[in-house]
Amino acid sequence: MSESALDRTARALDLVPYLLEHQGISIPELAEAFGVSEKQINDDLVLIHMCGLPGYTPLELIDMFYEDGYVTVSDPQSFKKPRSMNKIEMTSLLVSLDLLKSLRTDDVAKEIEALKIKLQENMRFENPFVVVQNMENTEMVEAIERAIAKSTLLRINYASGTKDKTSVRDILPIEIYVANGSTYLNAWCQSSKGDRTFRLDRILSYEIIEGSVVNETRESSVQAVDSLPIELLVSKSARNFIEDNRAIIGHIQEGEQLRIELNPIDREWLVRTILGFGGQIEVSKPKELALEVVSRARAIKESY
Amino acid sequence: MSDRKTERLINLTLALLATKRYLKKSEILANVFGYEGTQEAKERMFERDKDDLRSLGIEIEVGDLDPFFEDEPGYKIPQKSYELNVPNLTGRELALISIAANFWNDSVLAPNAQSGIRKLQSLGIPATLDFEFRMKYRFENPTFVLEQLTKAIGQKSRVSFDYDSTSLKERHLEPYRIVFWNGYWYLIGMDLDRAAVRLFKLSRFLGELTLSKKKNEFEIPLDFNVADHLPKVNVEIVKSATIRIRKEAGILLRNRGQLISEENDFGTYEIAYENEVTFLRELIWHGVNVQIVEPAELKSALLDLLNGVLK
Structure with a gap:
């Protein structure tokens, strides 16, 4: 409710060219793409429908159809192309690319460099962010990513973070994340039959188990964690x-x-x-x- | 209210974008739908709308119409500056950047990354997903100050903030860059109280960040380079210790060290370390399975820690 007219205008200006390239998109999909409620998207569309060029006859209005919750634009008036990016959008994307690049040693790193130059071609721009590359185990990261993409199991030898022990586990990697200066892996652990988090620098060795069968039958929590405060x-x-x-x-x-x-x-x-x-x-x-x-x-x- | 204003702003944008020639203010007020009230009210409305559109990053060009209307400037939005233009963007690149944007997860900059992506997706390039990887990284929320700092650095405004440290609490800074390093976010800039370039960890900011109202208050030195100001981890003298480790224990420590000798249940290793505090914590974590042989100072520092627990 507290959304400013300006935020709403910005979204409306972006909606029309987006619709033009996603003809027949459903309202729920559209709401998700723009990160707002379906009601909000409906309200926006009703509003946009009333806008147009001086004269404001049907010929001069932005023209679109809804049918059973699907939207098609037939005349976008002057909104054929998306608006240029503002600084903070550009910043967010450039930093994302830098972060991605800092985790890679393969050709993707080069592609990212080329892409960054392309994005900035039409924007004189001082990027306030600097990402310092200091990831060590990129090779392992790349192997884990492939396992995520192909849903294959990895067999790892892992040094426990709670006890001074190592164990061999078969895991299905799900997601990598960075927090507090360490890189972690969320995975389904086939050996303990539950979701587990692993710190990458504690993985002593890993191998890909080709043609492995993932069995996601969960067992009730193996580790009973004491719940006394x-x-x-x-x-x-x-x-x-x-x-x-x-x-x-x-x-x-x-x-x-x-x-x-x-x-x-x-x-x-x-x-x-x-x-x-x-x-x-x-x-x-x-x-x-x-x-x-x-x-x-x-x-x-x-x-x- | 919001409806009417939004509608008027969209109509104004459309009209200024569609026109080849400059539109006079009087033409705009008479023809663009939504300008109502007295002449004065309409004009005030128009002035505000212009500012609003500019704050969205839309360039409105002002030009003279012709010599007879000297006192009345005309307006238009140049299509070239309004429209996004990324020459030769490929489907693969679009996919790559969409994957990268997931980095922001649910942090403050996520909506900006998403709206940037949406614009790229409106260019009519089909994304191809032929990557061997599906990045699903996420970072712990890099705090609410990122957006404000981005603004402060962009317009060169000084900032002040409370910082969690034992000495000086309130800090005044000329912000230079936001740095992601070693898994943490930092702000680097000229510390005005100390007259030196300093590094601040964003997770230690307390409460609000205040931006000075002035712009262009400072210049970032031309030769400024972030790398020159990061703590010199590699240059710092790396120390070394002799440690006894029980077999089957402390695998990470053993992997890092150089085996010197072996006896029944223990192996003795030479292990390099940089930071004494974290190294001691790591050794203590291993309990009785790990013992310091040398140096003596390290051993006494460890005993001090234990005595601290036992006091």
């Missing part, structure tokens, strides 16, 4: 713990120290991680966990 006191000098683990933090209470509540989480990982902060993170709840941290610290100390 965990509360930590984090001193401000340890706040990168919070930055790096946003996903597991339920609630933060500011103060001299930060009091944080954690979502259910693997305790083994938590204990090992807390130890490395040397007292800057304290467990205030539950008590057993606090005692566990202390007894581990003592054990390591005694080993010296």
